Amino acid sequence: MKKFLNRSLFILLFVGLYYLLSFAFNYYYDPYGLLGRRTDYFGLDPNLHSLKIDRLVSQPKSDYKLLFSDSRGGNIDMSDHGWYNVSYPRGFVDEFLHDIEYMLDKGVTMSEVAIFVDEHTLFEDVEWHNGQALLRFVELDDVPWIYYVAPLDFELMKFEFYYNYQIDTMHDKFLRFDVKNNGVYYEHNFEYCDSPFVFVDVSARDIKLDEKDVELFENKYKVLDSIRTLCAENGINCKFFKHPISTNRLKEEEMDKYFLFLEYLKDKKFEMIPIFSSDVMKYDECLWRDNGHYNRTVSDKVATRILEEFN
Amino acid sequence: MLFNSVEFLIFLPTVFLLYWFVFNKDLKKQNLLILVSSYVFYGWWDYRFLSLIFVSTLVDYIVGIKIFESRSDTKRKVLLAVSMLFNLGVLGFFKYYNFFVDSWVELFASIGYQIESVWTLNVILPVGISFYTFQTMSYSIDIYRKNLEPTKDFISFASFVSFFPQLVAGPIERATHLVPQILKSRVFNYQQALVGFRMILWGLFKKVVIADSLAPIVNDIFANYQLLDGGTLWLGAIYFAFQIYCDFSGYSDIAIGISNLFGFELMTNFKFPYFSRNIGEFWRRWHISLSTWFRDYLYIPLGGSRYGEWKSFRNICVIFIVSGFWHGANWTFIVWGVIHALLYIPSFVFKTHRSYVSSVVAQDRFLPNVKELAQMLVTFVFVTIAWVFFRSDSISQASDYLSIMFTGLYPSMHKAAMLYYVLPLLSIDWLLRKDLQGVFKKDNLLIRLLEAILLIYLINKIVFSQQIEQFIYFQF
Numbered sequence: 001m002k003k004f005l006n007r008s009l010f011i012l013l014f015v016g017l018y019y020l021l022s023f024a025f026n027y028y029y030d031p032y033g034l035l036g037r038r039t040d041y042f043g044l045d046p047n048l049h050s051l052k053i054d055r056l057v058s059q060p061k062s063d064y065k066l067l068f069s070d071s072r073g074g075n076i077d078m079s080d081h082g083w084y085n086v087s088y089p090r091g092f093v094d095e096f097l098h099d100i101e102y103m104l105d106k107g108v109t110m111s112e113v114a115i116f117v118d119e120h121t122l123f124e125d126v127e128w129h130n131g132q133a134l135l136r137f138v139e140l141d142d143v144p145w146i147y148y149v150a151p152l153d154f155e156l157m158k159f160e161f162y163y164n165y166q167i168d169t170m171h172d173k174f175l176r177f178d179v180k181n182n183g184v185y186y187e188h189n190f191e192y193c194d195s196p197f198v199f200v201d202v203s204a205r206d207i208k209l210d211e212k213d214v215e216l217f218e219n220k221y222k223v224l225d226s227i228r229t230l231c232a233e234n235g236i237n238c239k240f241f242k243h244p245i246s247t248n249r250l251k252e253e254e255m256d257k258y259f260l261f262l263e264y265l266k267d268k269k270f271e272m273i274p275i276f277s278s279d280v281m282k283y284d285e286c287l288w289r290d291n292g293h294y295n296r297t298v299s300d301k302v303a304t305r306i307l308e309e310f311n
Numbered sequence: 312m313l314f315n316s317v318e319f320l321i322f323l324p325t326v327f328l329l330y331w332f333v334f335n336k337d338l339k340k341q342n343l344l345i346l347v348s349s350y351v352f353y354g355w356w357d358y359r360f361l362s363l364i365f366v367s368t369l370v371d372y373i374v375g376i377k378i379f380e381s382r383s384d385t386k387r388k389v390l391l392a393v394s395m396l397f398n399l400g401v402l403g404f405f406k407y408y409n410f411f412v413d414s415w416v417e418l419f420a421s422i423g424y425q426i427e428s429v430w431t432l433n434v435i436l437p438v439g440i441s442f443y444t445f446q447t448m449s450y451s452i453d454i455y456r457k458n459l460e461p462t463k464d465f466i467s468f469a470s471f472v473s474f475f476p477q478l479v480a481g482p483i484e485r486a487t488h489l490v491p492q493i494l495k496s497r498v499f500n501y502q503q504a505l506v507g508f509r510m511i512l513w514g515l516f517k518k519v520v521i522a523d524s525l526a527p528i529v530n531d532i533f534a535n536y537q538l539l540d541g542g543t544l545w546l547g548a549i550y551f552a553f554q555i556y557c558d559f560s561g562y563s564d565i566a567i568g569i570s571n572l573f574g575f576e577l578m579t580n581f582k583f584p585y586f587s588r589n590i591g592e593f594w595r596r597w598h599i600s601l602s603t604w605f606r607d608y609l610y611i612p613l614g615g616s617r618y619g620e621w622k623s624f625r626n627i628c629v630i631f632i633v634s635g636f637w638h639g640a641n642w643t644f645i646v647w648g649v650i651h652a653l654l655y656i657p658s659f660v661f662k663t664h665r666s667y668v669s670s671v672v673a674q675d676r677f678l679p680n681v682k683e684l685a686q687m688l689v690t691f692v693f694v695t696i697a698w699v700f701f702r703s704d705s706i707s708q709a710s711d712y713l714s715i716m717f718t719g720l721y722p723s724m725h726k727a728a729m730l731y732y733v734l735p736l737l738s739i740d741w742l743l744r745k746d747l748q749g750v751f752k753k754d755n756l757l758i759r760l761l762e763a764i765l766l767i768y769l770i771n772k773i774v775f776s777q778q779i780e781q782f783i784y785f786q787f
């Protein structure tokens with residue numbers, strides 16, 4: 001037993017040393033995970049939400065044009081037209097409201113804001129979301145300890161060091177798009193392709209909503225309405241858009257509720273702007289990175305549509 | 312609790328330390344610890360499952376003693392029937408009830424009678440039910456056959472039924488093998504523990520790195536097979552062959568490794584099945600604990616190959632079909648079993664099914680010869696085609712999938728990147744094929760460092776993984 005314990009101790013010390021070094025590296029060199037060397041924690045390292053908002057607050061310009069979305073909007077690039085893409089993974093409407101309030105409070109002024117909604121922004125489990133270190137919003141002056149825990153990943157250990165790195169400069173290098181192309185799953189359709197867009201007419205099935213669903217609809221409507229009111233009070237031209245959805249997502253149960261929610265908004269005379277003639281596009285391996293995320297070909301069309309709406 | 316979870320990373324060392332440092336002087340306390348740990352491990356999924364395993368344990372414990380004490384053959388038969396009816400009844404209710412109801416409804420619909428399926432129930436399938444019911448049935452049958460004396464020590468018997476390393480996905484241990492080990496005091500053995508530790512690492516590597524990496528690609532290909540070309544579908548089927556191998560044999564390796572840490576030896580469940588030269592050899596290398604179970608408790612009682620060719624064919628078909636059905640309540644599993652029966656019967660006719668019983672491919676050489684290579688390839692292709700039924704949701708899906716595989720064929724390299732996982736695995740398996748345990752007994756500083764690096768890699772994968780994949784065989 002003693003021999004086995006000694007042997008185990010040697011291995012454990014080695015393992016412990018590795019985690020200690022990882023922690024030290026994170027703490028002293030890369031607290032926000034911008035270098036992309038850490039183990040991919042839920043696929044969401046670094047915390048784009050906090051980093052993007054921090055960037056906007058630390059460089060308060062007037063007349064920001066901002067696009068809020070979950071990761072589906074990560075590829076929408078309107079930077080040539082002065083837009084900044086504030087999409088971040090698993091972002092949802094309550095967070096968009098918080099961000100706008102927070103930035104206004106910090107003196108950031110916005111002239112135009114595009115809010116993107118989809119089934120995910122509606123049904124995200126808020127409690128779970130806020131329990132995730134790399135999802136919940138944090139002020140970067142006070143980096144939570146959990147930021148340091150994610151160890152360095154063997155597969156990502158390329159020893160390129162960025163001396164004196166600043167969040168601002170690293171931002172453009174790493175955070176332009178937030179759906180990472182870090183696996184074979186995505187790489188075949190990362191950029192452009194020329195498949196035709198095929199739209200499908202889908203209407204909400206008449207499913208029975210329970211009390212919780214009704215309450216959720218009311219709450220989310222209130223959040224959207226608060227964003228609309230806040231924008232109006234601060235002279236921000238605010239528009240609400242619906243993300244295109246692939247037919248593969250229709251298998252999800254929550255989609256029916258999402259379509260009913262859109263009906264609910266229509267009844268409330270809340271204008272949601274569609275991007276295409278139909279909200280649902282036929283899934284195509286070429287146009288979609290996965291069932292939820294479309295690629296650059298689609299997002300460029302989305303960008304064109306947004307610009308049309310604001311011009 | 313999953314082996315590839317953070318909870319288990321804490322659970323295992325805790326139980327190990329209690330077992331060897333706190334309760335090491337008292338066998339009864341060690342067995343009680345095994346029992347309590349096993350119930351915690353199992354109840355982690357759903358505490359309600361515990362009542363079922365407890366009742367199952369109690370029934371077979373009492374029946375086992377009564378069979379042994381009874382002098383009347385009739386009474387012994389009745390008692391055995393009680394055990395069989397209870398175990399098969401539990402299995403039938405939880406696993407097959409809805410399948411039978413739906414199948415009747417479909418049958419009536421096919422002859423023009425539409426009946427509403429009001430009899431289906433919303434039943435949760437308890438994890439690993441097929442494994443532990445087979446284990447307890449073998450206990451009662453062995454006592455009935457007078458191959459085993461029942462134990463009166465309930466704690467030990469309950470530990471045998473619920474032994475956590477192999478409770479939910481095997482190997483399906485025989486009471487004749489495991490119960491004596493539970494009843495005998497265990498002494499810590501360095502070599503055994505060392506091999507056990509490495510079996511755990513190797514099993515986790517196969518599961519977490521290979522099977523879990525192949526899983527999303529396989530899911531993607533099978534979900535969108537109608538949009539893909541034949542070459543990609545071939546890749547999907549091959550990936551699934553390796554996914555299920557790494558998933559299931561990985562689980563078995565971990566189970567064997569954990570048992571070794573606690574001083575137990577479990578039976579080998581996999582012996583490099585994809586190096587088999589015919590279907591007979593494949594079934595002596597794939598899920599050995601199940602195939603030998605069916606051989607001993609079904610095939611031989613049915614007459615085996617003793618009563619002429621036709622009865623032998625019938626018996627072969629029965630065990631393969633039952634084996635398929637054991638995997639799940641779906642016609643796809645039954646078709647999978649039928650395909651294997653059809654592949655096995657020719658080798659039975661030509662008396663080649665018992666070839667290669669004791670030897671491994673390229674026994675005295677490093678590389679296989681051309682004949683062996685061709686035999687392995689042909690066997691692998693047939694096994695892979697059968698896997699399509701196993702993986703598909705329905706027979707029509709499997710048929711469509713196979714028809715595209717064979718008609719839309721062109722050598723697509725789309726999604727071929729995952730071969731980077733498969734080919735190194737095959738190479739390592741090839742090196743280990745003659746003496747896995749022997750290789751795992753070697754030790755030096757370099758090996759320790761490699762183990763430490765592998766351990767870090769696995770911890771990172773388990774703790775920081777986007778999602779933890781269940782073991783496929785848990786659903787059976």
